[in-house]
Amino acid sequence: MEISEVRQILEALLFVSERPLSLRELKELIKTDYTDMDNIENILNELKEKYANLNKPYEIKFVADGWTFATKPQYSLWIKKLFKEKSVLKLSPAALETLAIIAYKQPITRAEIDEIRGIESSGVIDTLLDRKLVKVAGRKEALGKPLLYGTTQDFLKHFGLAHLSELPLIEDMPKDVQQSDNEPEPELPFDGGNFGGDVSIDVIKKELAGAAENPAGSERENT
Known part of the structure; x- marks a missing residue:
């Protein structure tokens, strides 16, 4: 051939x-x-x-x-308008924050996530599991052998990433990116691999930077 x-x-x-x-x-x-x-x-x-x-x-x-x-990413605005009703998955600020922590700290236990966020996270983790953005990645060799969580192939696809190594370095993120509780709920394109991942990964970057700046001070509700 x-x-x-x-x-x-x-x-x-x-x-x-x-x-x-x-x-x-x-x-x-x-x-x-x-x-x-x-x-x-x-x-x-x-x-x-x-x-x-x-x-x-x-x-x-x-x-x-x-x-x-x-x-290509420059056409994402119009494509999202076309698929808005069926292709947008809404995640609360708490869910985005938790997803960012898992993405950068994986494999990580729920207790470790709770410690970083300063609030109980089981409900948020369940939401991310249901939406196939995170998965159980094993058990930690520690007392009680708690579950470890990591991101999925769907996470990479939705955010347009080839590998986790393409996540931006924490030290490269801006410091003034914490999100106000009064801001509208962010939207996560359900198929970022096709829509272009630039906007969505920026949201993840902002949420992680906010968690890094205030690791034990979050008062956001679990959703």
Whole structure:
């Protein structure tokens, strides 16, 4: 099979898939027709560069350990308007704060989250579990073996991140980002991998920075 045909097959697979496809999955899908498995990643990177240079509203991205088509961030405003009714997942400030703590401190126990927030967090954690943004990541080797929590592949997808290593460093965050209790409830795009993750990750950055500035002083209600 010619490389040009492999390139088109990969484009077709990424186009129809509802989720990012890992390199392993893509290799498995075409291995009977194309034997140079070591070249697949090179072809994907070529496709990524190709679409990045095209004057199109979409691109190929590596998100949540997989490859996918995604709209470019500058079009997120209009796309969110189109999908507002069914594609927006609202999280309270407390939930965003807890999600930020888990993202940066994982694996972490509920007691450790409570200590950072200065308030009981079981209800918030249950909400994040229900929405598949966090998961049980094991048990800590300590008295009682408490559950450890971490983020999911869905978290990476929603925020447009390829890996957790793409989370911004805490020391790079602005200091004046604590959110007022009077501000409207922030909205989290339910499919940030397709809508572009810039706005949402900024909310996470702000919430974590607020928690870092006032680790034991939060009085937000659990939701």
